[in-house]
Amino acid sequence: MSEAVSELKVTNKLIAKYDKDTKTIFGFWVYLMTDCVLFASLFAVFAVLRHNTYGGPTAQGLFNLNYVMIETMALLTSSFTAGLALLSAQRKRVKHTLFWFGVTFTLGLTFLILELSEFSRFVAQGDSWRRSGFLSSYFTLVGTHGLHIAIGLLWMLIMMAFILKRGLNDTTLKRIRMLSLFWHFLDVVWIFIFTIVYLFGVLGV
Amino acid sequence: MxxxxxxxxxxxxxxxxxxxxxxxxxxxxxxxxxxxxxxxxxxxxxxxxxxxxxxxxxxxxxxxxxxxxxxxxxxxxxxEFSPRLKLLVTIFMVLIVFILVAGSIWIMDNLKGRMMSQSNMVKYMNSQNGL
Missing domain, CATH: 1.10.287 (Helix Hairpins)
Structure with missing residues (x-):
């Protein structure tokens, strides 16, 4: 009998822990959804200001679609490898998890470097955010996404250090799940930047 | 038991x-x-x-x-299992984003349609002697 009772206690503890983790991850999801409102505001500003070039370059003259396509591929692949990292973590394979996070980090960093070098090229040719309303809204929207990517990369470095130090316990796993949600979310935002800013921009919509 | x-x-x-x-x-x-x-x-x-x-x-x-x-x-x-809070929050987000973006574009486009053309504005400002 006492064995059964103690087992019941263990079960209840597990359920309580599971509930708490589920709530934490749900709370993080709610944060991501409110972050969408930030991006929606910036998308709205971009949509309104996109033709206000004030004699400066238009989207058609500025963007190189092949270059943006390479950026997009880097980010999309990194979203996939972040998923593989989560899968490895759930299977308690420390080396696999670190490897896939390493790949995700490298691809994310590639994306960020490509984006920043494009920004600096625009600024160097005189097309900075001060040039026109179109460029102000472009830099703010794409720059905010880039800032999220930079924070995600920092988080990923810290996460890898945690995994090295503490292994894949329940707490680490919970955080990995939130990190992978964050990273997939950033790729989802990029779908709309890619379509609305770059594809529509090149078409001259 | x-x-x-x-x-x-x-x-x-x-x-x-x-x-x-x-x-x-x-x-x-x-x-x-x-x-x-x-x-x-x-x-x-x-x-x-x-x-x-x-x-x-x-x-x-x-x-x-x-x-x-x-x-x-x-x-x-x-x-997820019911109650599907995650799905609910996501659908609500889509609604808010739609209202925010579509509403902004609608209002600003409407305002643009009501704006005076630049040549008319210059004429108006000249006739008003710079207000």
């Missing part, structure tokens, strides 16, 4: 240790689908010969399909 408790404990252990949402198959489906949709949009824009209004609709459909695909296969929306 004892055996019953054991079953419950075993069930909980199984459900806790099983990856309840993420599987390799899902990630592969999500990734492949996203690749196809992204390349489709890119190739159509770069080499396609469709008229502009058609292109806008096609690109919007491609982007929205990729959005839904990634929500399901990468972010695992709609795969």
């Amino acid at each position: 004892k055996s019953q408790t054991r079953t419950v404990a075993a069930d909980v252990m199984v459900s806790l240790h099983q990856p309840e949402e993420a599987t390799l198959k899902k990630y592969v489906i999500g990734f492949t689908g996203s690749l196809v949709l992204t390349f489709g949009a890119y190739l159509l824009t770069q080499y396609g010969a469709l008229s502009k209004p058609v292109m806008i609709i096609v690109l919007a459909i491609l982007a929205l399909s990729q959005f839904v695909l990634q929500l399901i296969y990468f972010l695992h929306v709609g795969k």
Whole structure:
């Protein structure tokens, strides 16, 4: 009998822990959804200001679609490898998890470097955010996404250090799940930047 | 009694240790689908010969399909037990984003239509002697 009772206690503890983790991850999801409102505001500003070039370059003259396509591929692949990292973590394979996070980090960093070098090229040719309303809204929207990517990369470095130090316990796993949600979310935002800013921009919509 | 408790404990252990949402198959489906949709949009824009209004609709459909695909296969929306709070919050987000973006574009476009043309504005300012 006492064995059964103690087992019941263990079960209840597990359920309580599971509930708490589920709530934490749900709370993080709610944060991501409110972050969408930030991006929606910036998308709205971009949509309104996109033709206000004030004699400066238009989207058609500025963007190189092949270059943006390479950026997009880097980010999309990194979203996939972040998923593989989560899968490895759930299977308690420390080396696999670190490897896939390493790949995700490298691809994310590639994306960020490509984006920043494009920004600096625009600024160097005189097309900075001060040039026109179109460029102000472009830099703010794409720059905010880039800032999220930079924070995600920092988080990923810290996460890898945690995994090295503490292994894949329940707490680490919970955080990995939130990190992978964050990273997939950033790729989802990029779908709309890619379509609305770059594809529509090149078409001259 | 004892055996019953054991079953419950075993069930909980199984459900806790099983990856309840993420599987390799899902990630592969999500990734492949996203690749196809992204390349489709890119190739159509770069080499396609469709008229502009058609292109806008096609690109919007491609982007929205990729959005839904990634929500399901990468972010695992709609795969939870009832009450489906995650799904509810997501749908609410889509509604808010739609109101915010569509509303802004609508209002600002309407304002633009009411604006005086630049030549008329100069004429008006001259006649008013700079206010």
